[in-house]
Amino acid sequence: MGRHRKNRTHLKGGVASNPAAAEGVPKSFVIKHGQVGTSLTQLVRDMRRVMEPYTASRLKERTRNKLKDFFTMAPALGVTHLLAFTLTDVAPSLRIVRLSAGPTLSFRIERYSLVKDVLNSSKRARNIGSVEYLTPPLLVLASFPQPGPGTPPHLPLLMKTFQTLFPPLSPQKLSLSSARRIVLISYNADRGTVDFRHYLITVKPYGVSKRVRRVLEGATTKVSASKGYLDLGNEKDVADFFLRKKGEPGPSSDGYESAASSASSAGGDDVDAISLADDYLGRNNKKGQKRAVRLDEVGPRMELRLIKITEGLPGKEGSVIYHEFVKKTKAEATAQKAEHVAKEKLRQQRREEQERNVKRKKAEADGKKAGSDSAEQEEGEEDDGALNDEELEDDGVWDDEEEYSGGEEDENASGSDEEESSEDEGPRPPLKKPKRGKR
Incomplete structure (x- = not known):
């Protein structure tokens, strides 16, 4: 039986359901340039996950590839940004290039943490699936100064660069269920650095204890995970499970807690609670329900220091717009x-x-x-003319070896000569038959 061959192309998320949505959105290449270690290679993979779905997730770089190769290939694929990670003698660096005319922003990576490092250090282990990466993240810019006369001129350009990395936010057209992730870019004025954070949006029931929330969400305990339901066999009363404080062996006269004062409540303050404007992913997350929103950091985490801003692309740099260490006068x-x-x-x-x-x-x-x-045509015409002249000359010139027969006398004379020659020759011998070979 022949092997089944897939002929249909499977697209991701919103691109598959709405192909026109991919037009006009920023697309990116996240690459490593030069010789880098395993940690920086993993950071490149993590950044590709952050930039999904409008990025080349499976792009493979080769050692002989130059930046010029990616610049040449980018316009045909509609790529608007290039994020190049490299390793220098001082520290790892990141260059954000706006295609196809620049500018180019060069950052020094002061510190960074990978996704696995952030998850291992977190108390609440979060299962990260592929559903969260079917839609682009929401961008949040924090602690950036407002543009004004006293604002350094490079900060508005820095904000604009990060804004153009992600699709623009349209509250009127945004679906609430597509808001799954947040990228936080905050400016630290004291250190002069930019902090990069990546979070998942989590929606939990508001004002209920952890045990009640476990029942509402349909979650199971570790003991009964294989059975698919809550194991209450060791409890004497249902109230022991729902209202007992954490760490107590059993119920007591004054050992119950209310749902509002629970220490494990998802939201104990009205500031954390919101009313859902539309249906959201998850059980019982319907429109109008009051829910608590929490951000779970999943990484990667970076602390970036802006070093230089230049016009144009790497290799064709123009004037330097900003430099962290080199200061020049107006002249x-x-x-x-x-x-x-x-x-x-x-x-x-x-x-x-x-x-x-x-x-x-x-x-x-x-x-x-x-x-x-x-010239070849003229030579051919001359050759044709020479041949025609030779033919004409042959027609008008007598050949000495040619016999002339003209008039009756000549005919009779020729006839008598033939008769005389035939009489002199005598009878001719019979023709010999050809010999036949043996078959």
Whole structure:
């Protein structure tokens, strides 16, 4: 029996249900550049998970690949951003490149933690599935100063760069069930760094204890996980399970707790509780229900320091917009800008001159080819004319070896000569029969 072959392409999440939704959204490449260790390679994989679904999750880099290769391939795939991780002598670095004309932001990674490190250090182990990554995360910018006369000029550009990394948020068109993750970018003014955090959105019943919430959500205890229901065999009363304080061996006269004052309540403050504007994923999360929202960090976690902002792409950098360690006066900045303008003008002139040379050489080659064709055609015409002249000359010139027969006298003379020759020759011998070979 032949092997079943899949002919249908399976797309992710919103792209499969609504192909037009993928148009106009930012797409990214997350790559490692140069020789990096295993930790930085894992960080690249974690960042690809953060940028899903509009990123190349299975992109494989080769050691011989250059950044120019990705710049050439990106426009055909609609990629708008490139995140390149590399390892320097000082520290790991990250470059965020806006395609296809720049600018390029260079960061130094001061500290970072992988997804496995964050989950291992968390008290509440969270099961991360693939459903959370079918929709893009929501971006939250915190602690950035408002644009104004006293604001450093590089901070608005930094905010704009992070905003364009993710799809724009439209509250009127956003489905509540698609809000599954949050990316938090916060600016630390004291250290001059940017903190990168990644969270999952969790919705829990509000104002109930952990045991009641376990019943409402349909969760099972560790003892009865295989049975699929709560194991109350060791309890004397249902109230022992629902109202007993944590750590007490059994019920007592004053050992009960109310649902509102439970220490394990999902939300004990009205600030944490919201009314759902629409149906959300999970059991009993219907529109209008009061629920507590909690953010569970899943990583990765990075602390970034902005080093430099340049115009253009790596390899074709223009003027330096901002530098953390190099400070220049206005005169030096003006001179550098004039130098870049002169270099760009010279580059443009050389490009135009090269194009003119290519056109001129192509025209010369076409002219030589046309001249050779015309010369061959003229030679062919001359050969044809020479042949025609020779034929005409053959018709008008007598050949010495050619016999001439003209008039009756000549005919009679020729006839008598033939008779005389036939009489002189005598009878001819019979023809010999060919010998037949043995079969």
